[in-house]
Amino acid sequence: MSDLNNVIEHLKKLSNGEVINVALPDDNLLDNYEKEINFCFPEDYRKLLKEADNIFYGTIELLLVTKEKKYPSELSIVLNEARELGLPEDWLPICEDNGSYYCLLPNGKVHYWTPDGYSNDSWEDLADWIEQVWINGD
Numbered sequence: 001m002s003d004l005n006n007v008i009e010h011l012k013k014l015s016n017g018e019v020i021n022v023a024l025p026d027d028n029l030l031d032n033y034e035k036e037i038n039f040c041f042p043e044d045y046r047k048l049l050k051e052a053d054n055i056f057y058g059t060i061e062l063l064l065v066t067k068e069k070k071y072p073s074e075l076s077i078v079l080n081e082a083r084e085l086g087l088p089e090d091w092l093p094i095c096e097d098n099g100s101y102y103c104l105l106p107n108g109k110v111h112y113w114t115p116d117g118y119s120n121d122s123w124e125d126l127a128d129w130i131e132q133v134w135i136n137g138d
Helices: 004-015 027-037 043-052 075-084 126-135
Strands: 092-097 100-104 110-113
Touching: 004 043, 004 126, 027 043, 027 075, 043 126, 075 092, 075 100, 092 110, 100 126, 110 126
Parallel strands: none
Antiparallel strands: 092 100, 100 110
């Protein structure tokens, strides 16, 4: 199992300062966002959003949490789209992948969800997912 702080720092180094032009969310924005989408973010996910939500590296891009909510990869927009496709109510998409989603589950695991339901890919936690999928591209 990986340490979240270490994998975030590793990701920052690998990205070489490449970021998308979006401000990182702060606690106030995250608190308001949680109320809006009726979902409580786990502490690890809050940390990841506050430190790496705008990192551009490889083919992975986290769903954005912004005040403006004007981006196609905005968490609230994608969450609604995924739920319309049948995503379980207590699963939180963190990254969209060609119509499928990497989702954070209530138990802290990350699971790859497809609308056709044919995936059993999962990772122990966010740090494990970041290392294996985002950094190593597995």
